Amino acid sequence: MIKIRLKCFSQVKYALGKNEIIFELENGASTDDLEKIVRKKAEGKLNDVALSTALNKKYISKNTELEDGDEVAFIPPVQGG
Protein backbone atom coordinates (compact mmCIF):
# COMPACT_ATOMS: atom_id res chain seq x y z
CA MET A 1 0.00 0.00 0.00
CA ILE A 2 1.05 3.61 -0.60
CA LYS A 3 0.01 6.75 1.23
CA ILE A 4 -0.95 9.75 -0.91
CA ARG A 5 -1.73 13.24 0.33
CA LEU A 6 -4.56 14.92 -1.59
CA LYS A 7 -4.66 18.71 -1.38
CA CYS A 8 -8.14 20.03 -2.08
CA PHE A 9 -8.93 23.32 -3.79
CA SER A 10 -12.08 25.19 -4.83
CA GLN A 11 -14.94 22.89 -5.82
CA VAL A 12 -13.00 19.80 -4.70
CA LYS A 13 -12.57 21.29 -1.24
CA TYR A 14 -16.28 22.09 -0.98
CA ALA A 15 -17.31 18.71 -2.42
CA LEU A 16 -15.14 16.72 0.02
CA GLY A 17 -15.38 19.15 2.94
CA LYS A 18 -11.65 19.06 3.69
CA ASN A 19 -8.47 20.89 2.80
CA GLU A 20 -6.39 17.75 2.79
CA ILE A 21 -7.03 14.00 2.81
CA ILE A 22 -4.61 11.07 3.10
CA PHE A 23 -5.53 8.13 0.91
CA GLU A 24 -4.13 4.61 1.18
CA LEU A 25 -3.96 3.10 -2.28
CA GLU A 26 -2.79 -0.17 -3.78
CA ASN A 27 0.77 -0.26 -5.10
CA GLY A 28 0.75 0.79 -8.76
CA ALA A 29 -2.23 3.12 -8.38
CA SER A 30 -2.20 6.14 -10.69
CA THR A 31 -3.45 9.71 -10.71
CA ASP A 32 -6.45 8.63 -12.80
CA ASP A 33 -7.29 5.97 -10.19
CA LEU A 34 -7.19 8.60 -7.47
CA GLU A 35 -9.35 10.98 -9.50
CA LYS A 36 -12.01 8.25 -9.86
CA ILE A 37 -11.96 7.69 -6.09
CA VAL A 38 -12.25 11.43 -5.44
CA ARG A 39 -15.15 11.85 -7.86
CA LYS A 40 -16.95 8.89 -6.24
CA LYS A 41 -16.34 10.32 -2.77
CA ALA A 42 -17.79 13.66 -3.94
CA GLU A 43 -21.10 11.89 -4.60
CA GLY A 44 -21.85 13.63 -7.88
CA LYS A 45 -20.80 17.13 -6.81
CA LEU A 46 -17.86 17.08 -9.25
CA ASN A 47 -19.69 15.46 -12.17
CA ASP A 48 -19.64 18.59 -14.32
CA VAL A 49 -16.22 19.83 -13.19
CA ALA A 50 -13.11 19.20 -15.27
CA LEU A 51 -10.03 18.63 -13.13
CA SER A 52 -6.40 19.29 -13.98
CA THR A 53 -3.79 17.35 -12.05
CA ALA A 54 -0.70 18.46 -10.16
CA LEU A 55 1.71 15.89 -8.79
CA ASN A 56 4.13 17.13 -6.15
CA LYS A 57 3.29 20.74 -7.03
CA LYS A 58 3.92 20.22 -10.75
CA TYR A 59 1.21 20.13 -13.41
CA ILE A 60 0.96 16.84 -15.30
CA SER A 61 -1.03 16.20 -18.43
CA LYS A 62 -0.83 12.39 -18.47
CA ASN A 63 -1.94 9.63 -16.15
CA THR A 64 1.03 8.92 -13.86
CA GLU A 65 1.79 6.08 -11.46
CA LEU A 66 1.90 7.26 -7.87
CA GLU A 67 4.60 6.58 -5.31
CA ASP A 68 4.38 6.41 -1.55
CA GLY A 69 4.41 9.96 -0.09
CA ASP A 70 3.28 11.72 -3.26
CA GLU A 71 1.13 14.81 -3.02
CA VAL A 72 -1.68 15.25 -5.53
CA ALA A 73 -3.96 18.20 -6.24
CA PHE A 74 -6.89 18.16 -8.62
CA ILE A 75 -7.39 21.72 -9.78
CA PRO A 76 -10.74 22.79 -11.09
CA PRO A 77 -11.06 25.84 -13.34
CA VAL A 78 -12.88 28.63 -11.53
CA GLN A 79 -14.53 31.51 -13.28
CA GLY A 80 -15.36 34.28 -10.85
CA GLY A 81 -13.87 37.69 -11.49
Added chain:
Amino acid sequence: MIITPEKLKKWLDNDKNFTLLDTRPKNQIKQSPIKELKCIIRPPDSIDQIKGDKVLVCQFGIVTEGMILENDLQNSYSLLGGVQAWNEFIKDKNDLSRWSRQTILEEIGIDGQKKIMKARVAIVGMGGLGCSAATSLVAAGIGTLNIIDGDTVDLSNLHRQHLYQAGDIGKEKVSVAKRALENISSHTKINSFNNFLNQSNAKSCFENIDLIIDATDNIVSRQIIDKVSKDKNLPMIYGSLYKFEGQVGVFNTESKIGYAELFPNNISGGETCEEAGVIGMLPTIIGNMQAFEAIKLILNLEPNLIGKLLIYDSLHHTTEVIEL
Protein backbone atom coordinates in the same frame (compact mmCIF):
# COMPACT_ATOMS: atom_id res chain seq x y z
CA MET B 1 4.84 69.75 4.43
CA ILE B 2 6.18 68.63 1.09
CA ILE B 3 7.05 70.42 -2.13
CA THR B 4 7.33 68.77 -5.55
CA PRO B 5 10.24 69.45 -7.91
CA GLU B 6 7.81 71.18 -10.28
CA LYS B 7 6.61 73.56 -7.56
CA LEU B 8 10.15 74.22 -6.34
CA LYS B 9 11.13 75.18 -9.87
CA LYS B 10 8.23 77.66 -9.93
CA TRP B 11 9.42 79.18 -6.64
CA LEU B 12 12.89 79.59 -8.14
CA ASP B 13 11.55 81.07 -11.37
CA ASN B 14 9.41 83.52 -9.38
CA ASP B 15 12.36 84.51 -7.16
CA LYS B 16 10.48 83.49 -4.04
CA ASN B 17 12.41 84.15 -0.87
CA PHE B 18 13.34 80.87 0.86
CA THR B 19 16.38 78.94 2.07
CA LEU B 20 17.41 75.70 0.43
CA LEU B 21 19.14 73.25 2.75
CA ASP B 22 20.92 70.07 1.77
CA THR B 23 20.79 67.84 4.84
CA ARG B 24 22.74 64.93 3.39
CA PRO B 25 26.13 63.74 4.63
CA LYS B 26 29.04 65.24 2.71
CA ASN B 27 30.02 61.98 1.04
CA GLN B 28 26.49 61.54 -0.33
CA ILE B 29 26.47 65.13 -1.62
CA LYS B 30 29.73 64.39 -3.41
CA GLN B 31 28.48 61.10 -4.85
CA SER B 32 25.17 62.48 -6.01
CA PRO B 33 25.36 66.22 -6.53
CA ILE B 34 22.11 68.12 -6.92
CA LYS B 35 21.75 69.73 -10.33
CA GLU B 36 21.21 73.46 -10.90
CA LEU B 37 20.46 74.18 -7.25
CA LYS B 38 22.61 76.06 -4.78
CA CYS B 39 21.94 74.68 -1.34
CA ILE B 40 23.25 75.64 2.04
CA ILE B 41 24.78 72.62 3.68
CA ARG B 42 23.65 72.63 7.25
CA PRO B 43 23.52 69.94 9.94
CA PRO B 44 19.95 69.02 10.89
CA ASP B 45 20.19 70.26 14.49
CA SER B 46 20.71 73.89 13.42
CA ILE B 47 17.88 74.12 10.88
CA ASP B 48 15.28 75.55 13.26
CA GLN B 49 17.47 78.63 13.76
CA ILE B 50 16.96 79.67 10.14
CA LYS B 51 14.11 82.10 9.70
CA GLY B 52 11.56 82.15 6.86
CA ASP B 53 10.52 79.37 4.46
CA LYS B 54 12.95 76.48 4.15
CA VAL B 55 13.16 73.65 1.63
CA LEU B 56 14.97 70.61 3.01
CA VAL B 57 16.64 68.23 0.64
CA CYS B 58 17.81 64.65 1.16
CA GLN B 59 18.49 61.81 -1.28
CA PHE B 60 14.95 60.42 -1.64
CA GLY B 61 12.78 62.88 0.31
CA ILE B 62 12.16 60.53 3.21
CA VAL B 63 14.73 61.65 5.78
CA THR B 64 13.68 65.29 5.49
CA GLU B 65 9.98 64.47 5.88
CA GLY B 66 10.82 62.69 9.13
CA MET B 67 13.09 65.53 10.22
CA ILE B 68 10.31 68.12 9.83
CA LEU B 69 7.82 65.97 11.74
CA GLU B 70 10.13 64.91 14.56
CA ASN B 71 11.50 68.40 15.20
CA ASP B 72 8.20 70.17 14.52
CA LEU B 73 10.02 72.48 12.10
CA GLN B 74 7.90 75.45 11.06
CA ASN B 75 7.77 76.92 7.52
CA SER B 76 9.70 73.87 6.33
CA TYR B 77 9.12 71.85 3.18
CA SER B 78 10.60 68.48 2.27
CA LEU B 79 11.47 68.07 -1.40
CA LEU B 80 9.33 65.12 -2.50
CA GLY B 81 11.49 62.42 -4.06
CA GLY B 82 14.64 64.28 -2.94
CA VAL B 83 17.68 64.69 -5.15
CA GLN B 84 16.68 61.62 -7.18
CA ALA B 85 13.41 63.22 -8.33
CA TRP B 86 14.88 66.74 -8.68
CA ASN B 87 17.74 65.64 -10.92
CA GLU B 88 15.34 63.69 -13.11
CA PHE B 89 13.06 66.72 -13.34
CA ILE B 90 15.97 68.93 -14.40
CA LYS B 91 17.04 66.34 -17.00
CA ASP B 92 13.78 66.07 -18.93
CA LYS B 93 11.17 68.22 -17.11
CA ASN B 94 9.41 65.04 -16.00
CA ASP B 95 8.27 65.28 -12.37
CA LEU B 96 8.35 61.71 -11.04
CA SER B 97 8.19 62.74 -7.38
CA ARG B 98 4.65 61.37 -7.12
CA TRP B 99 6.16 57.89 -7.41
CA SER B 100 9.12 58.58 -5.12
CA ARG B 101 8.09 55.85 -2.67
CA GLN B 102 8.48 53.27 -5.40
CA THR B 103 11.41 54.81 -7.29
CA ILE B 104 13.39 54.61 -4.05
CA LEU B 105 13.20 50.82 -4.42
CA GLU B 106 16.35 49.55 -6.08
CA GLU B 107 14.29 47.13 -8.15
CA ILE B 108 12.33 50.02 -9.70
CA GLY B 109 14.31 53.27 -9.59
CA ILE B 110 13.82 56.09 -12.09
CA ASP B 111 14.50 53.84 -15.08
CA GLY B 112 11.89 51.32 -13.93
CA GLN B 113 9.34 54.07 -13.39
CA LYS B 114 9.91 55.28 -16.93
CA LYS B 115 9.29 51.74 -18.21
CA ILE B 116 6.04 51.58 -16.23
CA MET B 117 5.00 54.93 -17.70
CA LYS B 118 5.57 53.65 -21.22
CA ALA B 119 3.82 50.30 -20.69
CA ARG B 120 0.45 49.50 -22.26
CA VAL B 121 -1.88 47.10 -20.50
CA ALA B 122 -5.34 45.76 -21.40
CA ILE B 123 -7.75 44.64 -18.70
CA VAL B 124 -10.62 42.44 -19.80
CA GLY B 125 -13.47 42.65 -17.33
CA MET B 126 -14.05 45.62 -15.02
CA GLY B 127 -15.54 43.62 -12.17
CA GLY B 128 -13.83 42.92 -8.85
CA LEU B 129 -10.49 41.87 -10.32
CA GLY B 130 -10.47 44.54 -13.02
CA CYS B 131 -11.35 47.44 -10.70
CA SER B 132 -8.55 46.50 -8.30
CA ALA B 133 -5.91 45.83 -10.95
CA ALA B 134 -6.78 49.04 -12.82
CA THR B 135 -6.68 51.18 -9.67
CA SER B 136 -3.23 49.93 -8.70
CA LEU B 137 -1.80 50.18 -12.19
CA VAL B 138 -3.03 53.75 -12.69
CA ALA B 139 -1.70 54.71 -9.26
CA ALA B 140 1.63 53.11 -10.20
CA GLY B 141 1.80 55.34 -13.27
CA ILE B 142 1.09 52.88 -16.08
CA GLY B 143 1.26 54.57 -19.50
CA THR B 144 -1.83 53.26 -21.29
CA LEU B 145 -4.72 51.19 -20.02
CA ASN B 146 -7.39 49.61 -22.23
CA ILE B 147 -10.43 48.65 -20.17
CA ILE B 148 -12.92 46.27 -21.78
CA ASP B 149 -16.39 45.42 -20.46
CA GLY B 150 -19.92 45.63 -21.84
CA ASP B 151 -21.65 45.42 -18.48
CA THR B 152 -23.47 48.04 -16.41
CA VAL B 153 -23.09 48.73 -12.70
CA ASP B 154 -25.39 46.70 -10.44
CA LEU B 155 -26.08 47.13 -6.72
CA SER B 156 -24.64 43.66 -6.02
CA ASN B 157 -21.29 44.75 -7.54
CA LEU B 158 -20.58 47.44 -4.99
CA HIS B 159 -19.17 45.31 -2.17
CA ARG B 160 -16.17 44.33 -4.29
CA GLN B 161 -15.95 46.72 -7.26
CA HIS B 162 -14.68 49.86 -5.62
CA LEU B 163 -14.53 52.16 -8.62
CA TYR B 164 -18.35 52.29 -8.61
CA GLN B 165 -20.75 53.99 -6.23
CA ALA B 166 -24.47 53.70 -5.56
CA GLY B 167 -25.18 56.63 -7.87
CA ASP B 168 -23.55 54.75 -10.76
CA ILE B 169 -26.08 51.89 -10.84
CA GLY B 170 -27.26 51.26 -14.37
CA LYS B 171 -24.36 53.17 -15.97
CA GLU B 172 -21.77 51.62 -18.28
CA LYS B 173 -18.97 50.20 -16.15
CA VAL B 174 -16.15 51.32 -18.45
CA SER B 175 -17.40 54.93 -18.57
CA VAL B 176 -17.66 55.17 -14.78
CA ALA B 177 -14.33 53.37 -14.31
CA LYS B 178 -12.54 55.62 -16.82
CA ARG B 179 -13.69 58.75 -14.98
CA ALA B 180 -12.78 57.31 -11.56
CA LEU B 181 -9.36 56.20 -12.79
CA GLU B 182 -8.66 59.59 -14.36
CA ASN B 183 -9.40 61.13 -10.98
CA ILE B 184 -6.69 58.94 -9.44
CA SER B 185 -4.12 60.11 -11.98
CA SER B 186 -4.18 61.99 -15.25
CA HIS B 187 -0.86 60.46 -16.27
CA THR B 188 -2.43 57.27 -17.64
CA LYS B 189 -4.15 57.29 -21.03
CA ILE B 190 -7.32 55.28 -20.56
CA ASN B 191 -9.12 53.77 -23.54
CA SER B 192 -12.55 52.32 -22.75
CA PHE B 193 -14.26 49.61 -24.80
CA ASN B 194 -17.93 49.29 -23.95
CA ASN B 195 -18.32 45.74 -25.23
CA PHE B 196 -17.90 42.20 -24.06
CA LEU B 197 -14.86 40.51 -25.56
CA ASN B 198 -15.54 38.24 -28.50
CA GLN B 199 -13.61 36.71 -31.38
CA SER B 200 -14.29 39.60 -33.73
CA ASN B 201 -13.45 42.55 -31.45
CA ALA B 202 -10.50 41.00 -29.62
CA LYS B 203 -7.85 42.22 -32.03
CA SER B 204 -8.89 45.87 -31.84
CA CYS B 205 -9.10 45.74 -28.02
CA PHE B 206 -5.51 44.46 -27.85
CA GLU B 207 -3.92 46.67 -30.50
CA ASN B 208 -0.64 48.28 -29.39
CA ILE B 209 -0.76 46.48 -26.05
CA ASP B 210 2.14 44.86 -24.18
CA LEU B 211 0.19 42.46 -21.96
CA ILE B 212 -3.33 41.37 -21.09
CA ILE B 213 -4.87 41.04 -17.64
CA ASP B 214 -7.65 38.47 -17.62
CA ALA B 215 -10.21 39.77 -15.13
CA THR B 216 -13.25 38.20 -16.74
CA ASP B 217 -15.87 36.10 -15.03
CA ASN B 218 -16.33 33.35 -17.59
CA ILE B 219 -14.39 30.60 -19.25
CA VAL B 220 -15.31 31.48 -22.85
CA SER B 221 -13.72 34.95 -22.53
CA ARG B 222 -10.63 33.36 -20.96
CA GLN B 223 -10.33 31.00 -23.92
CA ILE B 224 -10.53 33.96 -26.34
CA ILE B 225 -7.89 35.89 -24.36
CA ASP B 226 -5.68 32.80 -24.32
CA LYS B 227 -5.91 32.41 -28.08
CA VAL B 228 -5.20 36.08 -28.86
CA SER B 229 -2.43 36.06 -26.26
CA LYS B 230 -0.77 33.17 -28.10
CA ASP B 231 -1.43 34.58 -31.59
CA LYS B 232 -0.06 38.04 -30.75
CA ASN B 233 2.65 36.80 -28.39
CA LEU B 234 1.27 38.84 -25.49
CA PRO B 235 1.58 37.58 -21.91
CA MET B 236 -1.76 36.72 -20.29
CA ILE B 237 -2.05 37.42 -16.56
CA TYR B 238 -4.81 35.10 -15.45
CA GLY B 239 -6.91 35.65 -12.34
CA SER B 240 -10.03 33.92 -11.14
CA LEU B 241 -12.10 33.50 -8.00
CA TYR B 242 -14.20 30.92 -6.21
CA LYS B 243 -15.80 31.85 -2.88
CA PHE B 244 -12.77 32.40 -0.58
CA GLU B 245 -10.15 31.19 -3.05
CA GLY B 246 -8.32 32.83 -5.93
CA GLN B 247 -6.05 31.68 -8.73
CA VAL B 248 -3.32 33.76 -10.41
CA GLY B 249 -0.88 32.81 -13.14
CA VAL B 250 1.17 34.25 -15.98
CA PHE B 251 0.59 32.31 -19.18
CA ASN B 252 1.94 32.21 -22.71
CA THR B 253 5.34 33.72 -22.02
CA GLU B 254 8.46 31.56 -21.79
CA SER B 255 6.33 28.64 -20.63
CA LYS B 256 4.35 26.89 -23.36
CA ILE B 257 1.51 26.20 -20.98
CA GLY B 258 -1.44 28.53 -21.32
CA TYR B 259 -5.04 28.44 -20.20
CA ALA B 260 -6.05 25.95 -22.90
CA GLU B 261 -3.27 23.54 -21.91
CA LEU B 262 -3.99 23.83 -18.19
CA PHE B 263 -7.71 23.30 -18.65
CA PRO B 264 -7.86 21.39 -21.93
CA ASN B 265 -11.24 19.75 -21.71
CA ASN B 266 -14.61 21.10 -22.64
CA ILE B 267 -14.97 22.62 -19.21
CA SER B 268 -17.82 24.06 -17.24
CA GLY B 269 -15.71 25.43 -14.38
CA GLY B 270 -18.26 25.89 -11.68
CA GLU B 271 -20.16 28.97 -10.74
CA THR B 272 -19.48 32.69 -11.21
CA CYS B 273 -19.24 35.14 -8.29
CA GLU B 274 -22.98 35.80 -8.73
CA GLU B 275 -23.77 32.10 -8.41
CA ALA B 276 -21.21 30.88 -5.88
CA GLY B 277 -20.70 34.10 -3.94
CA VAL B 278 -17.38 35.77 -3.17
CA ILE B 279 -15.96 37.61 -0.19
CA GLY B 280 -15.49 41.27 -1.14
CA MET B 281 -11.82 41.50 -0.13
CA LEU B 282 -10.70 38.58 -2.29
CA PRO B 283 -10.85 40.26 -5.72
CA THR B 284 -8.90 43.18 -4.24
CA ILE B 285 -6.13 40.77 -3.22
CA ILE B 286 -6.10 38.74 -6.43
CA GLY B 287 -6.55 41.79 -8.70
CA ASN B 288 -3.58 43.44 -7.00
CA MET B 289 -1.52 40.27 -7.42
CA GLN B 290 -2.32 40.46 -11.14
CA ALA B 291 -1.33 44.14 -11.24
CA PHE B 292 1.92 43.33 -9.44
CA GLU B 293 2.69 40.52 -11.89
CA ALA B 294 2.11 43.06 -14.70
CA ILE B 295 4.66 45.41 -13.10
CA LYS B 296 7.10 42.50 -12.72
CA LEU B 297 6.74 41.64 -16.40
CA ILE B 298 7.27 45.27 -17.40
CA LEU B 299 10.37 45.53 -15.21
CA ASN B 300 11.58 41.98 -15.85
CA LEU B 301 11.54 41.37 -12.11
CA GLU B 302 12.02 37.94 -10.60
CA PRO B 303 10.73 35.82 -8.99
CA ASN B 304 7.37 35.99 -10.70
CA LEU B 305 4.50 33.75 -11.69
CA ILE B 306 5.58 33.06 -15.26
CA GLY B 307 4.66 29.44 -15.95
CA LYS B 308 3.13 29.01 -12.51
CA LEU B 309 -0.34 28.86 -11.03
CA LEU B 310 -0.75 30.35 -7.56
CA ILE B 311 -3.78 29.31 -5.55
CA TYR B 312 -4.58 31.57 -2.59
CA ASP B 313 -6.89 30.47 0.22
CA SER B 314 -8.04 33.65 1.95
CA LEU B 315 -9.61 31.83 4.91
CA HIS B 316 -6.37 30.14 5.96
CA HIS B 317 -4.03 32.65 4.28
CA THR B 318 -2.20 29.82 2.56
CA THR B 319 -0.78 29.71 -0.94
CA GLU B 320 0.04 26.81 -3.21
CA VAL B 321 2.23 27.37 -6.26
CA ILE B 322 1.98 24.80 -9.05
CA GLU B 323 4.71 24.66 -11.72
CA LEU B 324 3.20 24.44 -15.18
